[in-house]
Amino acid sequence: MIEESQAAKEPSHPILYSCSCNGSIKPSSDVATGPTTALFPLSQLYFCDSCTDIRCPLCTSEEFSGYFCPNCLFDSVTIAVKTEKARCNRQCFDCPVCFSALAVVPVPLADSTGTAVVLSSTATTKTDSEAPMSYILSCPYCRWDSSSLGSDWVFDKPTGLAARSNAVASQHPTNAEFEALRSHFEKVLAANTETGTPYAPSNSLTASLTSAITPDGRQGADPKARPSSSSSLVVMRVSKLLAKASAKKGISTKPKEVGDFQSTVTWPHPWTYETEQDDSVAERERAAALSDFGITSSLATRVLLSEEPLSLNSQLRPQRTQLRTKRIRKCRSCQNILVRPENKSGATKFTIKMIGLKYLPSITVANPAYAYRSASPKLFLRIANPYDDDLCVRLSSSATTGVEFSATDIVLKGLNEFGEYPAPKAGEKFPPGVVDQRENWAVVEIGGRLVESEDSATDIQIRIDFSPYSPDRTTVAVSPVGSKKGRAEGTFWIVARKSPVVLENDAPDP
Amino acid sequence: MDLPIVLYDRDEYIETDTRNKISRKSIISGPANIVLGGKTIVQSDCFIRGDLRRTVGVPGAGAGGGSVAVALGRYCVLERGCVIRPPFKTYKGVFSYYPVKIGDFVHIGSNSVVEAASIGNGVRIGKNVVVGRFAIIKDFVRILDGTVIPANAVIPSFSLYGGNPGTFIEELPESVPELFEASSKEYYEKFLPAS
Ligand SMILES: [Zn+2]
Ligand SMILES: [Zn+2]
Ligand SMILES: [Zn+2]
Ligand SMILES: [Zn+2]
Numbered sequence: 001m002i003e004e005s006q007a008a009k010e011p012s013h014p015i016l017y018s019c020s021c022n023g024s025i026k027p028s029s030d031v032a033t034g035p036t037t038a039l040f041p042l043s044q045l046y047f048c049d050s051c052t053d054i055r056c057p058l059c060t061s062e063e064f065s066g067y068f069c070p071n072c073l074f075d076s077v078t079i080a081v082k083t084e085k086a087r088c089n090r091q092c093f094d095c096p097v098c099f100s101a102l103a104v105v106p107v108p109l110a111d112s113t114g115t116a117v118v119l120s121s122t123a124t125t126k127t128d129s130e131a132p133m134s135y136i137l138s139c140p141y142c143r144w145d146s147s148s149l150g151s152d153w154v155f156d157k158p159t160g161l162a163a164r165s166n167a168v169a170s171q172h173p174t175n176a177e178f179e180a181l182r183s184h185f186e187k188v189l190a191a192n193t194e195t196g197t198p199y200a201p202s203n204s205l206t207a208s209l210t211s212a213i214t215p216d217g218r219q220g221a222d223p224k225a226r227p228s229s230s231s232s233l234v235v236m237r238v239s240k241l242l243a244k245a246s247a248k249k250g251i252s253t254k255p256k257e258v259g260d261f262q263s264t265v266t267w268p269h270p271w272t273y274e275t276e277q278d279d280s281v282a283e284r285e286r287a288a289a290l291s292d293f294g295i296t297s298s299l300a301t302r303v304l305l306s307e308e309p310l311s312l313n314s315q316l317r318p319q320r321t322q323l324r325t326k327r328i329r330k331c332r333s334c335q336n337i338l339v340r341p342e343n344k345s346g347a348t349k350f351t352i353k354m355i356g357l358k359y360l361p362s363i364t365v366a367n368p369a370y371a372y373r374s375a376s377p378k379l380f381l382r383i384a385n386p387y388d389d390d391l392c393v394r395l396s397s398s399a400t401t402g403v404e405f406s407a408t409d410i411v412l413k414g415l416n417e418f419g420e421y422p423a424p425k426a427g428e429k430f431p432p433g434v435v436d437q438r439e440n441w442a443v444v445e446i447g448g449r450l451v452e453s454e455d456s457a458t459d460i461q462i463r464i465d466f467s468p469y470s471p472d473r474t475t476v477a478v479s480p481v482g483s484k485k486g487r488a489e490g491t492f493w494i495v496a497r498k499s500p501v502v503l504e505n506d507a508p509d510p
Numbered sequence: 511m512d513l514p515i516v517l518y519d520r521d522e523y524i525e526t527d528t529r530n531k532i533s534r535k536s537i538i539s540g541p542a543n544i545v546l547g548g549k550t551i552v553q554s555d556c557f558i559r560g561d562l563r564r565t566v567g568v569p570g571a572g573a574g575g576g577s578v579a580v581a582l583g584r585y586c587v588l589e590r591g592c593v594i595r596p597p598f599k600t601y602k603g604v605f606s607y608y609p610v611k612i613g614d615f616v617h618i619g620s621n622s623v624v625e626a627a628s629i630g631n632g633v634r635i636g637k638n639v640v641v642g643r644f645a646i647i648k649d650f651v652r653i654l655d656g657t658v659i660p661a662n663a664v665i666p667s668f669s670l671y672g673g674n675p676g677t678f679i680e681e682l683p684e685s686v687p688e689l690f691e692a693s694s695k696e697y698y699e700k701f702l703p704a705s
Contacts, residue, residue: 043685070666070678073648100660100675140642141660141675324666329684339684348649348667348687355685366512382512 015363015381017042017356018493021059034398035461035493042363045356046338048331054356054492059332066326066343071101075345076323087320089162095139096316099300102137104158107147109134137161137318146318153317162320169317173265184261191258358386361393361412361466363494366436366443379460379496384441385412387488390469395444397462404448407433411469415440446496460496513696520703522554531701536588543579547614549698550586558588562596562607579607583614583631585694591621597643608644615694619655626659630667632690650686654679 018035038056046055067076069088080089093102109132135155137146146153152168155161169175329339340352366380385391391412397403410431416439430436436443446460467489523531528548536552538544540560552558563579579596588594596607611628618624619637626641630649635641639653642661647653651665654672665671668686670679 043689044683068666070669071664073664073666098675099677101663103662139660140662141658324681341684346648346667350684353684355683355688357685357688364512 014365014497015042016040016495016497017045017054017360018495019045019054019056019059020492021056023058035495039495042356042360045360046329046331047354047356047359048334048336048338049354049359050334050336051331052490053333054360054490055331055333055338060329060338061332062327062329064325065328065341067323068326068345069321070324071321073346081323084162084166084320086323087162088323089320091159091161092321093137093161093165093318094321095142095144096318097144098139098142100139100141101321102139102146102318104135104155104161105138105145106133106135106158107154135161149317165318165320177263177265180264181261184258187258359488360490360492361385361391361464363464365496379446380435380443381446381462381496382441382443383410383412385415387468388414389488390414391488392467392469394465395462396465397460401461402448403446403460403462405433406435406445406447407431407442410434410442410444412442413440462494462496463491464494465491513693513700515700515702516697517702517704520705523703540579543577545578545581547582547584547586549584550582550588551698551701552588553590553592553620555591556588557593557595559593559595562598564596564606564608578609580610580612582612583616585614585691585698586612586616586618587694587697588618589620589622589637592618593623595623595625597625597627599644613649615691617690617694617697625661632687632694634690650682650690652682652686 016039019038019040020036021038022036023038038058040056044057046060047053048055064078067078067081067086068074069076069090069092071092072088072090074088074090076084076089091104094100095102135158137153139145153165155164326341326343327339328337328341330337337352338354339350341347342349342351362382362384364382364384366382383393383395385393391414393410393412395405395408395410397405430442433444434442435445446462518531518533522533522535524534525531526546528546530546530548530550530552532538532546532552533554533556535554536556536558538552538558538560540563542560543563544558544560546552558580560579563577580594582588582594594610594612596610598605598607600606608627610624610626612624612626613629613631613633615631616629616633616635618635619639621637622635622639622641624635624641625643626645626647627643629635629641629647630651632650633647634652635647636653636655636657638655639657639659641647641653641659642663644661645659645663645665647659647665648667650667652670653659653665653676654670656674657672657676658674659665659671659676663676665676668682668684670682671677672679
């Protein structure tokens with residue numbers, strides 16, 4: 001149910017932190033009685049200081065705060081993002097075959113539509129010769145270039161390429177279809193918000209939308225001119241989503257009729273040549289060409305390119321590079337901003353950055369070297385304090401699991417930015433049960449029934465309570481989350497994935 | 511998991527004044543043109559081509575000139591078998607090499623070849639990666655093992671790239687600057703001579 005990112009899938013994260021939201025977008029404020037299904041490595045978590053609780057990617061919301069092109073790194077303003085369909089309006093294009101960024105390359109004018117174009121290695125730089133040059137898009141990786149697409153994709157100057165290509169693209173039927181669909185749904189939306197009722201498609205609307213795309217009289221007339229399967233899918237998907245949304249809200253108001261969507265475009269059916277008998281020479285040549293995988297477009301290409309499925313690489317057009325976004329992240333519970341990136345172009349700093357790494361004790365599996373000291377399988381955890389002030393941490397587990405801790409209440413020194421910690425005195429003893437303690441961290445041993453059992457499928461669940469340390473109070477005050485705003489205090493659960501972290505004792509001495 | 515302690519042969523490594531640790535089994539050509547920021551580790555069988563330095567447009571870059579060909583920041587690691595080579599091109603009919611600039615907390619996996627124009631701070635490059643000529647890798651980027659980054663590619667901050675050719679896979683979380691800095695420091699602290 002929860003989509004794990006690439007990072008979470010990697011075995012280097014055997015310790016996962018549980019977010020109290022349990023995967024729902026409304027986090028509860030109760031102290032969880034155990035880990036939930038929302039498990040993330042610490043690096044992907046946030047901390048809301050007004051809720052004093054962990055927030056994860058599921059219980060935070062994002063808002064766009066900026067747009068930039070990942071190739072030229074220029075920022076775009078919102079209005080341009082809309083008109084340009086979130087693609088770069090400068091010179092950036094992706095190779096339609098391998099998706100690398102294309103270079104603008106000068107070629108001698110005479111060769112512009114020829115086949116053997118010698119590519120200059122000095123991409124985008126002018127050559128010395130005064131001879132008139134034309135410009136093509138060329139892939140530095142797979143050597144695809146735009147000269148094969150004809151004069152539309154050979155440019156007389158190396159600037160303003162996006163505008164030129166837009167003009168070309170706007171002639172394409174997919175563009176007209178997209179605009180028609182958009183204006184249709186805008187009408188639907190407008191008709192139903194004017195009256196004050198939130199947009200709520202009923203079954204009748206869904207029916208009217210789908211009726212627009214069910215086979216009609218056109219089908220039999222020309223086998224290649226069925227209504228577009230792609231646009232009908234879009235209509236169907238959108239209406240399904242809208243129906244779902246209204247079902248959730250429990251709204252069943254009948255919306256205003258805006259009429260059926262009429263596709264203005266007819267398309268060849270994508271698999272026409274397989275299902276219909278077409279013995280034309282052109283079609284046979286096309287089919288023969290498809291058996292050469294070197295020139296057949298890849299599945300990724302067909303999925304990602306916005307136009308109709310094109311089966312040959314030579315038909316593909318370069319795509320303007322899709323913009324990426326900078327985003328503000330908010331707590332879904334209280335709308336507190338947890339992350340706000342700096343708006344400056346190319347900035348990597350944040351004006352607000354409430355990440356878990358800075359607000360939650362970090363718990364990692366300690367170096368295997370500790371494990372060699374014990375006779376039976378053990379798990380060693382290193383607990384580190386991210387705060388400047390000393391911190392009390394209590395480890396516990398539900399009694400039934402049989403997990404044992406060598407120490408339960410640990411006092412950790414504050415984090416010292418400069419690494420200046422008093423050198424350990426000779427013969428200095430660690431507090432009882434603490435295996436190792438230095439700087440801002442301590443190592444404790446986890447044993448007991450669960451760790452020693454054969455059942456390697458079971459994860460070890462540990463509850464962590466933390467609060468500021470004061471010399472007159474040596475134990476952790478366990479208080480419900482959210483009671484003390486802005487303090488270094490809280491409760492959360494972690495899950496130690498068992499198989500990769502528990503070491504057998506047969507390892508050789510280090 | 512904590513990073514493991516890596517023990518090295520004390521005789522194999524030279525430790526500089528700024529606590530760089532460089533394997534004698536690596537080839538550092540043109541050392542006068544190479545700058546290491548401090549606490550940077552160069553493991554065995556690496557090849558840093560400081561000899562391929564810019565020869566045009568730099569005053570005093572003749573014999574014994576002081577131009578920098580390869581600059582690495584603090585807490586960088588070049589694992590076994592890495593090659594760092596300044597990129598070259600012919601500009602206005604003149605062939606020249608251009609410097610490679612690499613920031614702080616950059617970790618390059620074994621057997622990777624780097625011909626980038628620049629690599630920012632906090633970059634993780636996997637094993638067997640090729641970074642093409644004049645590629646620009648911005649701060650806080652991770653590149654998976656075996657990736658081929660084409661020449662002139664630009665990789666924006668907070669990106670995970672992989673594949674051949676390397677393409678964008680996903681965004682990295684906002685915590686990567688802290689994460690990568692901490693792991694680079696941990697790597698250095700745990701890279702110790704075998705006693
Ligand atoms: Zn959550
Ligand atoms: Zn761009
Ligand atoms: Zn390509
Ligand atoms: Zn909140």
